[in-house]
Amino acid sequence: GQSLEQPSEVTAVEGAIVQINCTYQTSGFYGLSWYQQHDGGAPTFLSYNALDGLEETGRFSSFLSRSDSYGYLLLQELQMKDSASYFCAVKGGGFKTIFGAGTRLFVKA
């Protein structure tokens, strides 16, 4: 079957760094995406990794290791507005994307 595993909750302090891990097992793999979703809102795209390595976009970075079927999202200089759910998602075979169950990030003052 296909599965993505990520922690259900993470808590961190404002200004700190937090890493959200994602391991996947899918029948096909083209790349790993990350999305952010605030309560009651729609998911918004953060990043996409098709190749191994680290991609940086401002305070957010995303990493992929295809050989380990593993990736992570790194959030630096945490702000209160970063409190949200974060989803990893795999672009697999065909035209579909499989989403993980999400990690709820709580940022405390």
Place this chain on the structure above:
Amino acid sequence: SQTIHQWPATLVQPVGSPLSLECTVEGTSNPNLYWYRQAAGRGLQLLFYSVGIGQISSEVPQNLSASRPQDRQFILSSKKLLLSDSGFYLCAWKVAGGDEDEQFFGPGTRLTVL
């Protein structure tokens, strides 16, 4: 610029009633279109996707159906709603054939079946 619309924003329906949710995209042509359902506090479950007019792929067997009568219109329907159909329904679009996997989501419809 591209925009995606969904309506209604919220809906309360009795068990056994029909359902029709509409999604339209503006500012792009021949997008890939998706319907997802999200239960409270959970991830996104892919329900249907479409790569062109009249082309629908179903991911989960259930009492829902989808149609794409026009290039930028995607409709989710049911003849008889079940309690388990309650959830947050999200429509999304993506550039067909794009290298990245960036999907753009609509504002969603929160459906409660009583």
